[in-house]
Amino acid sequence: xxxxxxxxxxxxxxxxxxxxxxxxxxxxxxxxxxxxxxxxxxxxxxxxxxxxxxxxxxxxxxxxxxxxxxxxxxxxxxxxxxxxxxxxxxxxxxxxxxxxxxxxxxxxxxxxxxxxxxxxxxxxxxxxxxxxxxxxxxxxxxxxxxxxxxxxxxxxxxxxxxxxxxxxxxxxxxxxxxxxxxxxxxxxxxxxx
Numbered sequence: 001x002x003x004x005x006x007x008x009x010x011x012x013x014x015x016x017x018x019x020x021x022x023x024x025x026x027x028x029x030x031x032x033x034x035x036x037x038x039x040x041x042x043x044x045x046x047x048x049x050x051x052x053x054x055x056x057x058x059x060x061x062x063x064x065x066x067x068x069x070x071x072x073x074x075x076x077x078x079x080x081x082x083x084x085x086x087x088x089x090x091x092x093x094x095x096x097x098x099x100x101x102x103x104x105x106x107x108x109x110x111x112x113x114x115x116x117x118x119x120x121x122x123x124x125x126x127x128x129x130x131x132x133x134x135x136x137x138x139x140x141x142x143x144x145x146x147x148x149x150x151x152x153x154x155x156x157x158x159x160x161x162x163x164x165x166x167x168x169x170x171x172x173x174x175x176x177x178x179x180x181x182x183x184x185x186x187x188x189x190x191x192x193x
Contacts, residue, residue: 021136055080067140069101089119
């Protein structure tokens with residue numbers, strides 16, 4: 001269902017973010033993001049004149065991760081920025097190598113490339129890149145989980161359980177995907193009977 005009709009308005013700013021996940025031949029995964037900001041009118045910054053619909057910001061970032069969501073490398077590039085100094089932040093994103101995408105990831109990104117060490121726009125893309133990495137590596141992680149379960153006889157609780165409304169422990173989705181982790185739903189049904 002689309003949004004409700006808007007009030008009368010005029011465009012002032014546009015941000016496009018495009019992200020892709022790739023499987024590499026060496027078994028790792030590349031997660032790439034591209035951010036472009038434009039405005040329908042021209043303006044002047046301290047360092048450049050930006051024409052109508054010309055990129056104010058144009059930035060790229062690539063994470064190379066394994067199927068355990070460990071970052072092996074991070075490369076960033078700034079093609080367009082309002083100030084000449086801005087591209088100098090991009091090399092600092094290599095500091096993200098060694099981080100694991102998971103609980104506390106956004107805080108760790110802030111610690112390594114926050115404030116004057118990084119770039120606000122590149123840093124803001126990291127949370128979305130993390131979810132693209134999760135989606136990109138999902139099949140590989142599931143195959144590893146199944147192999148571990150077959151070898152050990154133990155099934156770990158899926159990380160998705162209780163991560164959103166659809167994956168709530170008591171939801172029908174969890175009951176269908178992971179019946180062993182739908183305990184609350186089953187307990188509620190048993191009590192009702």
